[in-house]
Amino acid sequence: MTAAQPPATPAPEPRAPIRLLLCDDHAVVRAGLRALLASADGMEVVGEAGSGEEALAVAARVRPDVVLMDLQLGDGMDGVTATRHLSSGGGDGPRVLVLTMFDTDADITRAVEAGATGYILKAERPEELFAAIHDAASGRTALSAPVAERVLAQLRSPRPSLSERERDILQQLASGLGNREIARVLFISEATVKSHLGRIYGKLGVDTRAGAVAVAKEQRLVP
Structure with a gap:
C-alpha cells in the first residue's frame, strides 16, 4: 500500500x-x-x-x-x-x-x-x-x-537654506537679468524682487549681485 x-x-x-x-x-x-x-x-x-x-x-x-x-x-x-x-x-x-x-x-x-x-x-x-x-x-x-x-x-556641510522663490530669483539673477526683468519673468513686483534679494544676500553672506552669483555657482545652488 x-x-x-x-x-x-x-x-x-x-x-x-x-x-x-x-x-x-x-x-x-x-x-x-x-x-x-x-x-x-x-x-x-x-x-x-x-x-x-x-x-x-x-x-x-x-x-x-x-x-x-x-x-x-x-x-x-x-x-x-x-x-x-x-x-x-x-x-x-x-x-x-x-x-x-x-x-x-x-x-x-x-x-x-x-x-x-x-x-x-x-x-x-x-x-x-x-x-x-x-x-x-x-x-x-x-x-x-x-x-x-x-x-x-x-x-x-549644509548649504544655505533658500526658499523655492529665492532659488527662482537666484537662477534668474545668474542668467544676467535685472530686477525689472526678473519681476516680469516671475510675475511679481520689483519691490518683491528687491526684498527677496536682501534675504538671499544675507543667507549667502554677500552684499552684491556678483557675489551672490559667484557663491551660487560655487556651491551649485543653481543649474
Missing part, C-alpha cells in the same frame, strides 16, 4: 509588470527609452508624454506605477512641478523617478522636496536604471552614485 502523496504546491502567480510612463520633451529620447525598457523583464511602457501637462493627463488615464520624469521640459510646466502634482495624491499616485542629465544641488533638492522617489542620471548603465525602477516601484529610494555623494556632502 503506497503512502499518499502530499498535495502539489501551486505555482506562484506571475507578477504583473511594472507599468511605466515616460516623460521627456525629446521624442527620440522617449523612443530610445521605450526600446531599452522593452528588453527588461517585468516592465511595460504604458504611456508617453512630452510635457508636464501631458504627463498629468496621461498618468490620470493609464495609471502607471512609475513615471520616469525629465526635469527640463521646455516651455510650460517643468518636471519638478509635474512631480509635485503626481506625488500629491499620497499612496494612490505613481512613484516618480527623475531621469535627467543635471545633478546640481538645486535640482536634486527641488526634486526631492517635490516628492520624487529617486533621482537617476541619464549617463547610468541600463542595469542601474532597471534596478532603480524596481526600487522606485517598491517605494525604495533610488539614487545614482554621484547624486548620493552630493546628498551626503550636503548633509556633512
Whole structure:
C-alpha cells in the first residue's frame, strides 16, 4: 500500500509588470527609452508624454506605477512641478523617478522636496536604471552614485537654506537679468524682487549681485 502523496504546491502567480510612463520633451529620447525598457523583464511602457501637462493627463488615464520624469521640459510646466502634482495624491499616485542629465544641488533638492522617489542620471548603465525602477516601484529610494555623494556632502556641510522663490530669483539673477526683468519673468513686483534679494544676500553672506552669483555657482545652488 503506497503512502499518499502530499498535495502539489501551486505555482506562484506571475507578477504583473511594472507599468511605466515616460516623460521627456525629446521624442527620440522617449523612443530610445521605450526600446531599452522593452528588453527588461517585468516592465511595460504604458504611456508617453512630452510635457508636464501631458504627463498629468496621461498618468490620470493609464495609471502607471512609475513615471520616469525629465526635469527640463521646455516651455510650460517643468518636471519638478509635474512631480509635485503626481506625488500629491499620497499612496494612490505613481512613484516618480527623475531621469535627467543635471545633478546640481538645486535640482536634486527641488526634486526631492517635490516628492520624487529617486533621482537617476541619464549617463547610468541600463542595469542601474532597471534596478532603480524596481526600487522606485517598491517605494525604495533610488539614487545614482554621484547624486548620493552630493546628498551626503550636503548633509556633512549644509548649504544655505533658500526658499523655492529665492532659488527662482537666484537662477534668474545668474542668467544676467535685472530686477525689472526678473519681476516680469516671475510675475511679481520689483519691490518683491528687491526684498527677496536682501534675504538671499544675507543667507549667502554677500552684499552684491556678483557675489551672490559667484557663491551660487560655487556651491551649485543653481543649474
